[in-house]
Amino acid sequence: MNIKIFEKQTDLDHYAADLIVETVKQKDRPVLGLATGSTPIGIYKSMVEKYRSGEVSFRSVTTYNLDEYVGLPSGHEQTYAYYMQDNLFQHIDIPAAQTFLPNGMASDLQSECRRYDDMLAKQPVDLQLLGLGHNGHIGFNEPSDVLTSGTHVAPLKESTRLANARFFNHLEEVPKQAITMGVGSILKAKTILLAVRGADKAAIVREALTGPITTECPASLLQTHANVIVLLDQDAGKELIANDPTLFMAHQ
Numbered sequence: 001m002n003i004k005i006f007e008k009q010t011d012l013d014h015y016a017a018d019l020i021v022e023t024v025k026q027k028d029r030p031v032l033g034l035a036t037g038s039t040p041i042g043i044y045k046s047m048v049e050k051y052r053s054g055e056v057s058f059r060s061v062t063t064y065n066l067d068e069y070v071g072l073p074s075g076h077e078q079t080y081a082y083y084m085q086d087n088l089f090q091h092i093d094i095p096a097a098q099t100f101l102p103n104g105m106a107s108d109l110q111s112e113c114r115r116y117d118d119m120l121a122k123q124p125v126d127l128q129l130l131g132l133g134h135n136g137h138i139g140f141n142e143p144s145d146v147l148t149s150g151t152h153v154a155p156l157k158e159s160t161r162l163a164n165a166r167f168f169n170h171l172e173e174v175p176k177q178a179i180t181m182g183v184g185s186i187l188k189a190k191t192i193l194l195a196v197r198g199a200d201k202a203a204i205v206r207e208a209l210t211g212p213i214t215t216e217c218p219a220s221l222l223q224t225h226a227n228v229i230v231l232l233d234q235d236a237g238k239e240l241i242a243n244d245p246t247l248f249m250a251h252q
Ligand SMILES: N[C@@H]1[C@@H](O)[C@H](O)[C@@H](COP(=O)(O)O)O[C@@H]1O
Pocket: 035, 036, 037, 038, 039, 040, 066, 067, 130, 131, 132, 133, 134, 138, 139, 140, 160, 164
């Protein structure tokens, strides 16, 4: 696992965007796995800046998002489809037909999950961007006795609904389910880029990266992947730095 800890958030954003742009430039038909939440916003902003400066085109890129809430109507501001338009897709030259998210309004959610897995099997992800939930979830794979490998409908933990309630008017509006790529699907990506910020994630970062590999901390399964790059700000990395000060790499 390649862990980098950044002094400034913007340095983390630029570093992540550089890695993504490098992947886009290297491949003929690059496939990116994308994430939502507050953490990737700066990374998407930096990707947009690189596109505007002429450094990169996203015309040949296909994207698959990790997850989507179940039951939020199309156009709802808290759907991940809306988030992706708002933060990335509408600002770059990626064709709409090459951007995929699970459809949380599908009448048959099980067949929607199968459809998504079939598409992912045909277009394996080159680089998967990931955030980390406070309880160690990735995508919406919540801690549990068992984890599901493929795309599935996942009940959301109350703690996750509470964490995400900040984006809604009331907690009751936060969906109770989501469609998410499974941990198995996530681990199939050739490269995984895990980005985490904030002191409130320092303990779970340490647990996920250096603790036991357990379904009770889904992100700990990333330890089994051969090509994971972890980008942390100083706060999220502080418990790791305490053990190994050489991890700190300031980009001035
Ligand atoms: N499903 C998403 C995750 O993919 C994301 O990683 C997590 C952390 O989000 P944030 O970056 O806002 O802390 O939130 C949500 O639950």
